[in-house]
Each structure stands twice: as structure tokens, then as C-alpha cells.
Amino acid sequence: MSVDSIAAVAALEPSQLLAVNPANTGSLSPAVQNDFTHMVSRGLDEVNTQLLASQVDLQQLAAGNVQNLHQVMIRMEDARMSFQLLLQMRNRALEAYQDLMKMPV
Numbered sequence: 001m002s003v004d005s006i007a008a009v010a011a012l013e014p015s016q017l018l019a020v021n022p023a024n025t026g027s028l029s030p031a032v033q034n035d036f037t038h039m040v041s042r043g044l045d046e047v048n049t050q051l052l053a054s055q056v057d058l059q060q061l062a063a064g065n066v067q068n069l070h071q072v073m074i075r076m077e078d079a080r081m082s083f084q085l086l087l088q089m090r091n092r093a094l095e096a097y098q099d100l101m102k103m104p105v
Contacts, residue, residue, distance in 0.1 A: 047086050050079035 054076045060066050 044086070047079075047082045050075075050082050054079040 057066070057072045057075055061069070061072055066072050
């Protein structure tokens with residue numbers, strides 16, 4: 001994910017993050033849910049795009065069509081780091097979900 005994705009979260013006002021739907025106390029408003037869904041899907045799309053671009057770069061490198069090896073390596077490392085961040089975020093979310101499911105009701 002890029003820094004722009006993280007900046008989008010920081011740009012949200014606290015009232016947007018903590019907006020409560022009066023009809024269903026304790027749940028986020030639909031606008032906040034849609035913003036979160038959009039932000040997550042946009043982040044997934046960015047990571048996917050980076051991975052696909054690094055795959056194309058790798059194919060061009062294998063074919064010998066690369067002029068600047070440094071740029072290829074930088075893009076591949078950037079894609080790898082983005083994917084690692086995505087995996088860590090998924091792992092943390094899954095752990096939090098599992099902790100919630102273990103709580104007694």
C-alpha cells in the first residue's frame with residue numbers, strides 16, 4: 001500500500017470514525033462502513049497492481065529487455081513490502097476476530 005492510503009485514514013475526522021447509527025446502537029454508520037470498504041478494496045487493488053507490474057518486470061528481465069535493473073529491483077521490493085504489509089494486516093484482523101469469538105457472551 002502506498003503512503004496515500006495511510007494518509008486517507010489520517011485525514012478522517014474523529015466524528016467520521018466514531019459515527020454511530022441511532023437505529024442500531026453500537027454499529028458504524030453506513031457511510032463509515034462504505035468508506036472503510038472502499039479504502040480496503042482500493043488498498044487491495046494497489047497491492048495487486050504492484051504485484052502484477054513486478055511480474056511483468058520479472059518477465060522482461062528474464063527476456064533481457066530491461067534497461068535499468070535498479071528500477072526493476074526497487075519495484076519488485078516495493079511490491080514485496082506492500083504484500084507483506086497486507087499479510088500482516090490480515091493476520092492482525094484475523095487474530096482480533098478470533099479473540100472476539102473466544103469471549104464469553
